[in-house]
Every structure is written in structure tokens, then in C-alpha cells.
Amino acid sequence: MPENVIIVGGGLSGLAAACALAERGVRVTLLESRPRLGGRAGSFTDRTTGTQIDNCQHVTMGCCTNFQKFCDTVGVSELFRRETQLNFVGPDGSIDTLASSWLPAPLHLFGGFRRLRYLSRADRRCLSRGLRSLARTRPANDDRQTFADWLREHRQTPTAIERFWKVVLVSALSETLDRIDVASARKVFVDAFLANRRGWEVQIPTVPLDELYGSRLTDWLTNRHATIRLKCGVEQLLVEDDRVKAVELRGDERLDADEFILAVPHQRVAALLPESLRTIPEVAGLDCLESAPIASVHLWFDRPLTDLPHAAFLERLSQWMFNRTELQSDDVSTPPHYYYQIVISASRSIAGMTQEQVIETVVAELAEVWPAVGEAQLVHSRLVTEQKAVFSVLPGADAWRPAQQSFIANLQFAGDWTRTGWPATMEGAVRSGYLAAENVLARLGRPEKLLAPDLPTAPLSKILLGL
Incomplete structure (x- = not known):
């Protein structure tokens, strides 16, 4: 009989884990409290227009290799449109376009930046120095410096900060510069703009997110013998003798399994665990994540x-x-x-x-x-x-992000809030799901590497920037 895994949470991290395990013959039961899959990457129907609209526009980039692998695996890659240029509206209302040239990274966007009219020549020189310095920066794990402080320390002009650094980072990390740590900022610019010429390419869904992660994924998973239960709220995990034995559902139903993955928002983790486990550092520390x-x-x-x-x-x-x-x-x-x-x-x-x-x-x-x-x-x-x-990728936030392997052997954590090496992104969510699934497979005696490799760093980026 195949091993039985229960995954609590049908967001991207739970879906990535479910797909990876179901594809390898593991019997998966996916429990989602909402009436749909996708978690925060979801849609709803606007009653006035009849349009199915996303809660918020989600995009991916070329550097998001595991999200790309996930989409390829479940057959939804064709539902994304790849943008070969980005359009920017300057303060005066004029529109400039950023596109790459034939040059290898990190020079592929050099000409494009020179054509952005809302940046002066002095601003562009300032940005060039700043990007080189950032690429060579190796932030310590306990670094408490904000990226706003880093920019001032490296003499970035107010215009460069407002019209370049802020534009990129606030949209990528959903935080203000005074609440972003240096490591996360570096991650965005190195992976997306400096290491590989494909890293910066934006891909936008051409269908509502519910179509991406709803009916198509439901069919894909059920065709691989997974069970999906929507509107299925979990009350708590039942732990005995240092093992999770079952999940208790609303209505007192109990589901048993061999392995468990908790793929819910970090704010919900403690409430699903027995009270005696909520003071364990990996759990209590989640309250420190803003x-x-x-x-x-x-x-x-x-x-x-x-x-x-x-x-x-x-x-x-x-x-x-x-x-x-x-x-x-x-x-x-x-x-x-x-x-x-x-x-x-x-x-x-x-x-x-x-x-x-x-x-x-x-x-x-x-x-x-x-x-x-x-x-x-x-x-x-x-x-x-x-x-x-x-x-929020605040300085010091990484210290509160737990590993996927929890303090209970047969319980994994999954979510972009776990320790993935990435900030809060769809890529981070998928990576966490794959890492949790890797741990499950290893425990079942079937170890396998699931993470896709990063885009290769261009030789010239290694030489010029030390990447």
C-alpha cells in the first residue's frame, strides 16, 4: 500500500508538495479550508461585470526556476505571456521602455538603462556604482541594516533611490526601503538583473489565477489518485509520542496518515498545534514575523x-x-x-x-x-x-523562519515564510513545497532532489561582479 501523506493548505506551497509527491506515487490527501485552491493566489467573480478577477496581480520572472518547473509539470506554462520589455511612466507622464540587448549579462540591460530619460547621466553613474557594490556585498545573517541605510551609505542620489531602487524593490518585495534587509534586496537585483540575461523577463498570467490553480490542478492531481477536500477546515494536529497521528477536522472527523505537511500562513501554525508545543522556538518565533x-x-x-x-x-x-x-x-x-x-x-x-x-x-x-x-x-x-x-523582509526576519523539517519527525512546514533562501514570492512558496516533499520522500526511503537549479551565472558576471 502506498504511503499516505496529508497536506494541510492548498496554496502554492501545499500544491507544489502535493504535485511532487503524487507524481511519485505517494497517496496524497490535500485539505483546504476555502472553496478553492491557490491560497493568496486566487480569484473571485465580480458580480457587477461578471469578470473573474484576481485578488492581486501575480507575476513571475525568468529567475524563478522552481515556479517554472511547477508550471511545466502541471501543464500551465502556456497560460503565461512573456514580456520582452518593461514600460515605465516617468514623473512627467512620458513612457520609456527597458529592453535587453544581445550582450551577455551583466551588460544586457546597460543600453536599456541609458535610454531611460527620467534618469540623468549622474543618476545612471550612481546606479552603476551602487549595483556593483551591491553585487559584491555579502550580508551577514545577523545584519540589522536596512536597505534604505545601505543606499545612503553608498551615496545613492535621492532621484536614483526614488526612480530606480524603490520602483524595483517595493514591487518585488512588497515593502518600503526602510523595512527591507540588504540580503533580500541583493537577491532581487543579482538573480533578476545581474547574473543571467533571462532572469529579468516578466511573465504574466493570461487567465485568472483560479484557472491556473483551480480546475486544471484539481484534474491533474485527481488523475494521479490524490484526494482534494475543499471547505475542509482543520481544527488541530493530533500529536502522540512525539509523532503526528492524525488531523482533527471541524465536526470531529479524524484523518490518519503516515506523514504530514503543514502548508498554511505562518499566523495559523500555532493554533493548529497542541498548546504544549506552541512555546517551542520554531513556533513562538513565527509571531515575530510581520x-x-x-x-x-x-x-x-x-x-x-x-x-x-x-x-x-x-x-x-x-x-x-x-x-x-x-x-x-x-x-x-x-x-x-x-x-x-x-x-x-x-x-x-x-x-x-x-x-x-x-x-x-x-x-x-x-x-x-x-x-x-x-x-x-x-x-x-x-x-x-x-x-x-x-x-515583511525586515532585517533579522530570517532568524524567525523555520526549516521545512519541524521538531516532529513526520511533520514538515511549507510556505514562503519557511527558510527557502528567497523572500515572500511564488518562487519561495514552490521551493518550500518541494523541500518539504524532499524530506517526506527521504523519510519514506526514496530520497530524491526536487529543487530545480538556479539559472547559471554568466561568466562575465563572475568576472566583473564576483558573483
Whole structure:
């Protein structure tokens, strides 16, 4: 009889573990309290327009090799569109484009940065020095320096900070520069921009996240004899003799298994464990991980605003615009609408604003760039805020991130909050699921390496930057 593994949590980390184990013949039972899979990477139907919209726009990059492996494995890679250039809206409303050249990393984006008109020649020289210094920086595990302090220490100009460092990092890490540790900032720039010419390429889903992680993954897993139970809340793990014996569900149902993976948000871990285990450092330390919010403004107009698929905004409340008209409902009984999503990461700044004020500000910012906004009718709008979207990569936060192997032999932790070497990203979530699955396979006497290798570092990056 195949070994039985229960996975609590149907977000990306739980799904990655489930797919890896089911593919190898392990009998998997996946329990999810919500009515859908995907966790924070989910969608819902807007009742007014009939559009299935994502809680927040999720994107991946070329450096996210394990997320790519996951998508290849379950057959959803074709549902992503690869962007070969990034569009930036400068403070004056002009649009610049960043694209790579034929040169190898780290020179592939050099020409593109030179053409960004909102950066002066002095700013570009400053950035070049800063990127070289960051690449050669090796932050200690106990480093308490914020990246804002690092930038000041390395004499980055206010304009370079506002129009480059902030634009990249706030969107990548969903935190402000004064709440980002140096190691996480370095990770973003080295992996995405400096080590390999493919690392920076952005990939955007062309379908709602529920289609990516819902019906397709359900079919894939059930075809491999996995059991998926939605709307299935877990009350607690039952621990006896230093082993997890079972999970107790709401309604007093009990499910037994050989191995267990707890793939829930870090805020929920302690509540699922017996009270006697909640003071163990790996569990108690999770309370020290802080969270950051992300907001998204969803706008439907009666006419198109722009043909651009995306744009990053500088020095505005709006940070990214994604043209999501392709997700519109096909219902011919309703007039055509043009749907755009505006993302505001680390969105604490809107806490004192009403929904109407946020939407009004965002629409006004769009009108400064695209005159069509002034002529268009805003048919519908809504603001969605995820207060605990990601854990904050504060200096010292890594000390509170536990390994996947817990203090109980047959219990693994999975989630982007575990020790993955990555910040809070879809890549980090998938890596944690694979690492948890590796531990399970090793315990079952079937050791196998599941993690995909990182993109190779270009030889010139090694020579010029010491990577």
C-alpha cells in the first residue's frame, strides 16, 4: 500500500508538495479550508461585470526556476505571456521602455538603462556604482541594516533611490526601503538583473489565477489518485509520542496518515498545534514575523485607455498598471468593458483614505498619462486590499523562519515564510513545497532532489561582479 501523506493548505506551497509527491506515487490527501485552491493566489467573480478577477496581480520572472518547473509539470506554462520589455511612466507622464540587448549579462540591460530619460547621466553613474557594490556585498545573517541605510551609505542620489531602487524593490518585495534587509534586496537585483540575461523577463498570467490553480490542478492531481477536500477546515494536529497521528477536522472527523505537511500562513501554525508545543522556538518565533499589505484597484472603462499590456509608475500612488481586458466576460448581453488593474504594494499609505479617495487618485494619475481617460466613462471600480499579503523582509526576519523539517519527525512546514533562501514570492512558496516533499520522500526511503537549479551565472558576471 502506498504511503499516505496529508497536506494541510492548498496554496502554492501545499500544491507544489502535493504535485511532487503524487507524481511519485505517494497517496496524497490535500485539505483546504476555502472553496478553492491557490491560497493568496486566487480569484473571485465580480458580480457587477461578471469578470473573474484576481485578488492581486501575480507575476513571475525568468529567475524563478522552481515556479517554472511547477508550471511545466502541471501543464500551465502556456497560460503565461512573456514580456520582452518593461514600460515605465516617468514623473512627467512620458513612457520609456527597458529592453535587453544581445550582450551577455551583466551588460544586457546597460543600453536599456541609458535610454531611460527620467534618469540623468549622474543618476545612471550612481546606479552603476551602487549595483556593483551591491553585487559584491555579502550580508551577514545577523545584519540589522536596512536597505534604505545601505543606499545612503553608498551615496545613492535621492532621484536614483526614488526612480530606480524603490520602483524595483517595493514591487518585488512588497515593502518600503526602510523595512527591507540588504540580503533580500541583493537577491532581487543579482538573480533578476545581474547574473543571467533571462532572469529579468516578466511573465504574466493570461487567465485568472483560479484557472491556473483551480480546475486544471484539481484534474491533474485527481488523475494521479490524490484526494482534494475543499471547505475542509482543520481544527488541530493530533500529536502522540512525539509523532503526528492524525488531523482533527471541524465536526470531529479524524484523518490518519503516515506523514504530514503543514502548508498554511505562518499566523495559523500555532493554533493548529497542541498548546504544549506552541512555546517551542520554531513556533513562538513565527509571531515575530510581520506582514505587509498589498492593494489592487480594479477599473472598468467603456473604451480602451492604452494598448500597453503593463506599465510601472514613478513617484505616484499607482505603482503598476496591468491591462486585463483579455479576462473580460464573454457575455454578449453586456456591453464591452475595458478592464485595468492597478497594484499598490506596501500599501500602508492608503490606510487613512476611503475607497473613493483611492480610486479617484488612481484614475487622476492614469489621466495624466493617457488622455483617453478624460473622455472615458468609468463603468465600475473596486478596491481590494490584502492586509497580510506577504511577510515583511525586515532585517533579522530570517532568524524567525523555520526549516521545512519541524521538531516532529513526520511533520514538515511549507510556505514562503519557511527558510527557502528567497523572500515572500511564488518562487519561495514552490521551493518550500518541494523541500518539504524532499524530506517526506527521504523519510519514506526514496530520497530524491526536487529543487530545480538556479539559472547559471554568466561568466562575465563572475568576472566583473564576483558573483
